[in-house]
Amino acid sequence: MRKVVSTFEAGKSISSTTRMPGTEGIWTFVFIDMMVFLLIFLVFMLERLGNYDLYTQSQLQLSPAWGFVNTLILLTSSWMVFEAVQAAKRKDSIAVSRWLKAAFMLGGIFVVNKIIEYYLKIDAGIYVTTNSFFTFYFFITAIHFLHLIAGMIFLWVYSVLSRKLNISLKYTKQLENVGLFWHFVDALWIFIFPVLYVI
Amino acid sequence: MKYITQEPFRLWLLLIVLTIIAWVVFEGHLARSLGSTAAVLIAAIKSRLVILHYMEAKHASKKWRQLYETWNFSCASLIIIGNLVTLTAIQ
Numbered sequence: 001m002r003k004v005v006s007t008f009e010a011g012k013s014i015s016s017t018t019r020m021p022g023t024e025g026i027w028t029f030v031f032i033d034m035m036v037f038l039l040i041f042l043v044f045m046l047e048r049l050g051n052y053d054l055y056t057q058s059q060l061q062l063s064p065a066w067g068f069v070n071t072l073i074l075l076t077s078s079w080m081v082f083e084a085v086q087a088a089k090r091k092d093s094i095a096v097s098r099w100l101k102a103a104f105m106l107g108g109i110f111v112v113n114k115i116i117e118y119y120l121k122i123d124a125g126i127y128v129t130t131n132s133f134f135t136f137y138f139f140i141t142a143i144h145f146l147h148l149i150a151g152m153i154f155l156w157v158y159s160v161l162s163r164k165l166n167i168s169l170k171y172t173k174q175l176e177n178v179g180l181f182w183h184f185v186d187a188l189w190i191f192i193f194p195v196l197y198v199i
Numbered sequence: 200m201k202y203i204t205q206e207p208f209r210l211w212l213l214l215i216v217l218t219i220i221a222w223v224v225f226e227g228h229l230a231r232s233l234g235s236t237a238a239v240l241i242a243a244i245k246s247r248l249v250i251l252h253y254m255e256a257k258h259a260s261k262k263w264r265q266l267y268e269t270w271n272f273s274c275a276s277l278i279i280i281g282n283l284v285t286l287t288a289i290q
Contacts, residue, residue, distance in 0.1 A: 020263075021255040027263045034270045041274060045281030052289050064222075071218050075245075079211035082253045083202070176255075183254045187246045191274050194221075194242050199235040199282045 021085070022176040030184045033147075037188055040143075041195060044136050051132065058133035059197065061126060066117045067197040070110050071189060077106040078186040081155070085179045091167040096175070100159035103182070107152040114145055137196055144192055147185045154178040210252050217241050232286050236279050243275035 048055045084099035121127075121134075128138040158175050165171060202208045221241040250271060251257045256264045 019255075019258040020260060021258060027259065031263075031266055031270070034267070038270060038273055038277070041277055042281075045277060045285075049281065049285045049288060052285050068218070068222050072215060075211060075214045075218065075249075078249060078253050079207055079214075082207050086207070180254055183249050186253075187249045187271075190242050190246045190249065191278070194235070194238045195278055198221075198238045199278065 022180045023173060026177040026180050030180055033184065034188075037191075040136075040140060041191070044140070044195065047132055047136070054131055055133045058131060058137075061121075061124070062137070062197050063117070063120075064197040066113055067193040070113055071193050073106050073110050073113070074186040074189050077103040077110075078183050080106070081179045081182045085172070085176055088162070088167050088172040088175050093162045093167050096162040096167065097159045100155050100162065104152055104155045104159065107148060107155065110148060111145075111152075114141065140192055140196065144185065144188055147181075147188070151178070151182045151185050154181065207252070210248060214245050214248060217245050232283060235282050239275055239278045239282070243271055246271050246274070 080099045080103040084096050084103065087093075087095035087099060118138075126134055128135055155178065158171075158178055161171065162175075218241075221238045247268065250267050251264075254267070256267050259267075
């Protein structure tokens with residue numbers, strides 16, 4: 001269903017004929033980020049083609065259970081962030097704060113899981129320089145980890161702002177941007193898991 | 200408990216079930232290529248659901264929806280074809 005959204009902010013009119021969530025800028029930013037990861041996946045698959053035995057043996061040293069649990073965590077947090085955005089549209093600041101904090105907590109569990117996973121690898125003598133599979137493993141998961149940390153900071157900030165400020169159209173639009181970024185972090189992990197742990 | 204009857208929760212439930220199915224396929228030690236392909240296909244379905252419903256790309260302009268869906272399709276195709284080519288090459 002299409003509807004017209006029109007408001008007047010910062011001295012200029014903002015008009016849209018769609019219910020498009022977030023701003024054009026965040027859709028562009030996330031798409032650029034997506035393309036970077038697509039290229040990383042391409043290079044990984046090409047390297048794997050020439051070193052299949054090494055990659056298979058190295059992959060056996062990973063624990064897919066960590067990736068599986070982290071997938072469940074991120075999917076659940078995505079749902080919570082979606083609910084936070086819907087609550088913002090209803091101007092329900094208490095629900096916005098509650099959902100964002102819950103998603104933040106799940107992000108925190110992901111962080112703890114990932115740190116333990118890294119610790120276990122390093123403790124087993126596996127480093128970023130061990131071989132090219134583990135270079136990809138540490139590089140891809142660390143870049144994703146940094147995205148997650150950035151997303152968590154935004155979740156926390158907008159959780160606090162939801163209680164301090166009135167839920168305005170501007171706040172809702174910004175929260176949609178945060179949500180888009182968070183869902184991207186989730187979608188990215190959905191592919192990282194099979195690429196590194198499963199295939 | 201009102202959330203249980205709403206679409207976002209049911210979508211979350213579907214995503215969780217798909218993740219568990221992928222896990223069972225992997226742990227069940229089916230033929231490696233079949234298991235890998237199935238796991239990536241399920242990942243593509245999950246990612247598409249997240250993009251369309253949680254990112255609300257279905258409400259975004261046609262341009263963005265098509266670009267994001269193309270990314271999703273490209274990722275899945277790249278991984279599946281890359282894996283099948285690798286498995287064929289080692290035989």
